[in-house]
Amino acid sequence: MHIIWSIWFVLHVIFICTFIAQINCDCSDGKGRCEWIPWKSWNSCSTSCGGGRQSRFRDLCCATDWSYDECINKCGLVDHSREYRDCNNLCYNGGSFWSSRCICQDINYGSCCLSVCPTINQCNNRSCSNPYNTMCKECHEDNLLFKRWNGDAECQRMCAWNNHFCWPGTCGSYGLTKDCKCDHGFLKRLIEDDSAINAGETTCQPNTNPDISTCDMKAIGLNGETKSTTSLNLPAACQNLKDVYGNYQPVRMDFVMVSDFIVSYNSTRPSFIREEHFGITDTTVNVKIKTVQDCV
Template sequence: MGIENGNDSLVVGVGDWTDWSSCTQNGFESRSQACEYGRKIQRRGCPARQPLQSFGAAPPAPPQPYPRREPVAQSRSDQSPYDEYARRYLERLSQQREPQRHPASQQAQPCVQGICPAPQPPQYSALQESRPQEYRPPQPRPEEARYRPAPPPPPACNGDGCVARNLVHGTWYDWSEWSECSCTCGIGMKQRRRECMTNNCQGPEYETAPCDMGPCETWSEWCEWTACSGSCGRGERSRTRYCNLGTQRCEGKDYEVEACDAGPCPEWANWAEWGRCSVSCGTGRTRRQRTCLGGVQEFSCPGPSTEERVCEELPCSLWSPWQDWSSCSASCGNGMKRRVRTCQYGTDCPGPAEEAEPCYGPPCAMWTQWCEWSGCSAQCGPGHRTRTRSCLTADGMESRDCPGQSIETTLCEGTSCCRWSDWCAWSMCDRECGTGHSIRTRACVNSEGIIDPICHCEGIDREQKQCNTQPCALQCAWTQWCAWSECTTRSQCEIGIQSRSRQCVGEPGCHCLGLAEENQQCRGQIPCSTKAPC
């Protein structure tokens, strides 16, 4: 498990380390040691469960301290700069300190923590002397499996009593890039991190190295506060500064520690209301949920977020048995018969409450198709026309049993007397110059010269021609015609008058050719007969 230093790991400590604190909710514990101007803090992940071992016939060798792990091979060397910075920093510390003021410092050593020792192997009994178990590396979480490569296969195990090395010494991912220096001047610290593929790796998870940002004036600026020692709840954080007076001593402390609050720890909100039952009737299930407030992927709330229970609704609706079929609706020929049922214990029974199906009686007498309409009884004016059909039995005999009439009569109008009236006179030209238009009209009338809506004459009832095509002397023009007014009569057979107007616009003193108001004949909507005009 890696150790994370809260301050410069090369600061010389004075006295013993305190005991490790209790494990926090987010899985970390810390301890501190007195230094010359304050305290230094170490923080590490809580010890994990005993890793999976493979058991052989003989117990493994006693554990040995882990050697210092060299960084993962990269394009640059990380060891040489680290040693050089450490050497320079220790020389500077030895020049600045006064031994007579701190006799205990003569026995001090740099607080550079090594790699944690390997976990103690289990003691084996006679019952464990069996064939080695199969190596089963821990599986990454689903969200990690999407972004991490698969761990390498376990090494071969030859001979009795061997222990799968990867189970004790896991495989690390590559180191991350170095962080920025913790100080803007003087000697600060930088840090990098790596992740373990199998949760049982040898060596630290975090690595810290000094970084020299150049000399500061007297005391350097305080470095940034370290991260709070807990991921939630109460914790501690620290910051440092550096003296740049060479062999002289700066007044004050170079290390500060304060309490910090990493925010509320995750906790469950109140349960929501129970949801709707999964069924509308009978026995079903209902569900309710609650939300983890402040939780993250690694540190979520304990317990389930969903609960279910059985729910009982009213008895389900049920159809009664079908009643007997009714009698056929027809005494002969094709008919229909029906039957019904009743919805019991409710009104939401699925399916229809009534069924119908065809039924067949003896053949009935039936009407033939209607014959064609006869001609109109009047050649000109109103008349009537008829059509007939026959009632026949299945063997072709005439019958009187068919419902309805055998003769049908309708009104008609003889069209041979409808004609066009004479054309009315041409209207005045609508413009005095610049090409205007003149119109004339006629009406479709019956033999008496009356406009009759029954009459339909071939041709058009309105003609138009150009007039006054000579150019205008002044720039004058009529506006668009306004809409026609309502007809002065309401009868369809009377000729009324409706009018519209327009205005002459243009240069001062100009006069537009044509009329400013125009009238035309019109018909109303109420049927009646009057003489056609003109």
């Protein structure tokens, strides 16, 4: 019976030590009961940058059949078997580590400040915390040529002096080219181009042609010969012009036209337009030369 009892005791001790990992049953390193075994090495950091955590642990010498909690209580100890510390507090692209995380510069985001916020067209300064919430903090020529719009998610072009004046017309209550409405008698010409500050066009052009009230053409020869298309017996209206014939070689053609061009509008001139001028910018004249033979 004595031999059987001794075997049972050994098995019991092995069972206790196997399932209570933080109790060192043999109390090695010269440690006695209720003494902490030296710390193990620190384990690997949880991240390579942006602030991680690492831990280490130690065993408690307690060569008895007590449980770990019983060892702590009966030895009069505070459970201090594991400790933690911060590690790899590295932030890239000018970011700074504060309160266990990286605080990134405006243009970067991510746990290590390695990612770049998506661009916003014509935005000088942007920020984000992920690729889906980029916000513009300042547009190019902010509130002069471009305005932050749509919750600061974009920079909209404003009506301005740089060929985006939208006048005669109005640009809505926010002064944006996208809201440009031309006055009656004018047609909006819109060329959307935000590649540069002064690119594109938002203008209101007259959509009616001027009236040509009178016109004349003279064919002038080398020796001053002159032939006119007007008739002495009819008004000088263009529809009354007649063909002219001459037996000399013209060296110069003179064209004279008088036009009526009346512009009316209702909009108030915006502050960035000091004055306006409307006029005829180009005229097309078609001349047909006919060869006349067998003339007497």
